[in-house]
Amino acid sequence: MTAGPWLVLGAGALGQLFAARLATTNDTGSIALLGRHGALNQVRLQETDGNWQTRTLAYPTMAPALVIVATKAFDAEQALKQAQLAPGTPLLLLQNGFSVQPRLSTHWPGPVLCAATTEAAYRQPPPATGVVHAAAGHTWLGDLAATHGALAETVAATLTRAGLAASACDDIGxxxxxxxxxxxxxxxxxxxxxxxxxxxxxxxxxxxxxxxxxxxxxxxxxxxxxxxxxxxxxxxxxxxxxxxxxxxxxxxxxxxxxxxxxxxxxxxxxxxxxxxxxxxxxxxxxxxxxxx
Ligand SMILES: NC(=O)c1ccc[n+]([C@@H]2O[C@H](COP(=O)([O-])OP(=O)(O)OC[C@H]3O[C@@H](n4cnc5c(N)ncnc54)[C@H](OP(=O)(O)O)[C@@H]3O)[C@@H](O)[C@H]2O)c1
Missing domain, CATH: 1.10.1040.10 (N-(1-d-carboxylethyl)-l-norvaline Dehydrogenase; domain 2)
Structure with a gap:
């Protein structure tokens, strides 16, 4: 169901954290990260123990099996349009608030998982580069209609194996x-x-x-x-x-x-x-x- 490459859309704090952690497992085949100005082939992440790691990422394919949307809420729909994904591609939305989630759940022609995460990350202020994993948390995920439970379970298990503790739930709203x-x-x-x-x-x-x-x-x-x-x-x-x-x-x-x-x-x-x-x-x- 989610076998094959995953794509993280939005190379900010949370996007780089998720891509870096997922790059430590082979579960997804490969993980790519697409920023506003193209793909990133590596990310630098400071783990919660203070150590810096550099992770190598794959080149994005045209047909990811899952897309993790890690832009700010106001950029999500435009980023999805630009990414030109195959219709029906499953999404995992990481945004805070309750704006893009109901809209995409209604209009996106594929499964839309939403996440409520307490992971915390921030981008180092320039001129420094890299992302700091400020606090390890937990990610709850599911779709608003609670009809994609098996997909949510698979995605939660993959995130957990990558060191991002996650659980599927049927009350994500x-x-x-x-x-x-x-x-x-x-x-x-x-x-x-x-x-x-x-x-x-x-x-x-x-x-x-x-x-x-x-x-x-x-x-x-x-x-x-x-x-x-x-x-x-x-x-x-x-x-x-x-x-x-x-x-x-x-x-x-x-x-x-x-x-x-x-x-x-x-x-x-x-x-x-x-x-x-x-x-x-x-x-x-x-x-x-x-x-x-
Ligand atoms: N950071 C956290 O700890 C945390 C925790 C829980 C939830 N969240 C939620 O997660 C979402 C992301 O937060 P964040 O802190 O990671 O934000 P962020 O650091 O601002 O990252 C968002 C990234 O998306 C990029 N982007 C914007 N438009 C794009 C496009 N069309 N195509 C590709 N990339 C595009 C931005 O590029 P530019 O830099 O060029 O604008 C930026 O790098 C937010 O909704 C936030 O509420 C964050």
Missing amino acids: ERLWHKLAVNAVINPLTARHRVHNGALAAPPFSAEVEELCAEIAQLMAAAQISPPTEGWRGWVSAVIEATAGNRSSMLQDVLAGRPTERDAILAPLLALADTHALAVPRLRACYHATPG
Whole structure:
């Protein structure tokens, strides 16, 4: 089903991490990495133990058995168009938020697996090169209609053998919303106030966290999205604590002058608010205060 070469589309932090790790196994036959300006034949990765590794990659073939889409959400569809894949090629989407996932699940003429991953990687700021695997995590994957369970199992097993712990699941939609809730609080606040995640645990920022979590809880209840076992506020607090020393991806993007994933993360919440006629002044203000 996924035998044959795999292609990673998008040679940023997560794309280079996944390609480098998959290059350590023979499971996929070969692994290629396609960036905006063409294929990369090698990547440099700093593993979580601090050691740097250089991995050699294959040249992309025209017919990969699976494509891992590792661009930012706003670039995914254009990148897929440019890659000129065979119709029906299975995809694995790594994006945060809930924007490109429902669109491609509806329109892509093949299986679309979505991932909610807690792997963390970042590109070294220039002039340095290479990607740092900042924290090992877990990747949950499945398709939104839960109809491609066997494919999800195969892909999860391959990622796990490559050292990226992964599991197939039949509730990926819920997991994506849980991750979105965390990102919708941590990303905009840390980007706006230029602080590490841990600063949100204390005044003056903890009050804003509280207000955003209350609005998110109201939206999720209206949309019948089950809360995490700790509740929305408890879940967000746990992630703030666990990632206290991290700079969020949105803060990194703002500092580097890159576009942010505001529309993938905050716009789906505003759309839920419109659907259920709920007032979410804090989330709306957050959206407008965040550069797109
Ligand atoms: N990094 C993490 O730890 C992490 C963790 C969980 C989830 N995620 C999610 O994973 C996704 C990727 O994140 P990231 O941090 O890896 O982002 P990133 O470092 O910005 O990488 C995205 C890459 O995609 C490339 N790209 C853009 N358009 C392309 C095209 N048409 N064809 C080929 N490549 C193209 C970009 O090229 P340019 O540099 O030229 O723009 C960039 O190298 C995001 O949705 C993010 O939310 C990331």
